[in-house]
Amino acid sequence: MxxxxxxxxxxxxxxxxxxxxxxxxxxxxxxxxxxxxLMLLVLISGLAFWVWYGFVKDELPIILSNVFAILVNMILLGCYILYRKKS
Amino acid sequence: MxxxxxxxxxxxxxxxxxxxxxxxxxxxxxxxxxxxxLMLLVLISGLAFWVWYGFVKDELPIILSNVFAILVNMILLGCYILYRKKS
Structure with a gap:
């Protein structure tokens, strides 16, 4: 197994x-x-809850992959702020 | 808590x-x-491993959210097959 x-x-x-x-x-x-x-913020909040869940359950794979996903989505958030069209 | x-x-x-x-x-x-x-297939494989992980750890939140994600991405895969440009 x-x-x-x-x-x-x-x-x-x-x-x-x-x-x-x-x-x-x-x-x-x-x-x-x-x-x-809005969806980026919902997603990042959800990922933060997964990290919290990973700490409570003491499961490293869950902590690591969700921290990585938060990083990726933080960069997307940064790009959104930098590159969005000012109208 | x-x-x-x-x-x-x-x-x-x-x-x-x-x-x-x-x-x-x-x-x-x-x-x-x-x-x-390619990325859709990589993602669906990864989600399937998360479901497997959820069963091994007996954690319902992990099983349910990854089964849901697989469903969403299967529909995206279906759309891809239906709507991709034939060149």
């Missing part, structure tokens, strides 16, 4: 890697028109 | 809700040009 931490690390690595192309695209193209600020 | 299942349910609800606007946008606009097939 596969070790449960290994399982968590594989899961976290795959879902983390899958976030990178969108981040790279936004950073490169400086185009944030498909990003919803 | 807050109950850990409640924490997981809040976390899962927030991250699940945050996925819906993109899904609605793709379904409505029938526009999948921003979707990467």
């Amino acid at each position: 596969i070790n449960e931490s290994v399982l968590g690390i594989i899961a976290g690595a795959l879902t983390s890697v899958s976030m990178l192309p969108q981040l790279i695209k936004v950073v490169k193209e400086k185009n944030v028109e498909d990003i919803s600020l | 807050i109950n850990e299942s409640v924490l997981g349910i809040i976390a899962g609800a927030l991250t699940s809700v945050s996925m819906l606007p993109q899904l609605i946008k793709v379904v409505k606009e029938k526009n999948v040009e921003d979707i990467s097939l």
